[in-house]
Amino acid sequence: MNDKAKRVKYLRALEKVANRFALALKKESFSKELFSASIEQNLKLINKCEFVxxxxxxxxxxxxxxxxxxxxxxxxxxxxSKFNSLEKIKKQYQYKKDKHKNKIYEY
Incomplete structure (x- = not known):
């Protein structure tokens, strides 16, 4: 497996784990016991991937x-709050095209 494929696999695993953690944290029925069980499962997923x-x-x-x-x-x-700041950083680097920015003022 080349370096790029390893990097993509590692990043996808990290994003998957981070989203699972965020969903667990946002639940109204949040409990430390279930969260610690979730941590163990997600660590197995991360350990399958090679560190990059x-x-x-x-x-x-x-x-x-x-x-x-x-x-x-x-x-x-x-x-x-850490997850929200992470999402803010993610959205900051996404490109969004202004479709008709010059036509707004033309009538």
Whole structure:
């Protein structure tokens, strides 16, 4: 497997795990026991992938969020705020085309 394929596989696994954590944190019936069981399952998924060095801002923050969820005992609200800032970074780097920006003022 070449480096690009390894990197894509690792990033997809991180995004999948981060989204699972976010869904678990957003549930109204959140419990620490279920969250710790979720951590164990998601660590198995990450350990299947080979570690790859990440250089973009979003991917580093994604990895930091997953590590915070797995290896720290932070509060639910703090983890949710970290996920929201991660989503903000993700949306910041998405390109959106302004379709008719010059035609707005022409009548």
């Amino acid at each position: 060095y990440l250089d973009s801002v979003y991917s580093k923050e994604l990895e930091n969020f997953v590590n915070l969820c797995c290896f720290s005992n932070l509060d639910k609200d703090i983890l949710l």
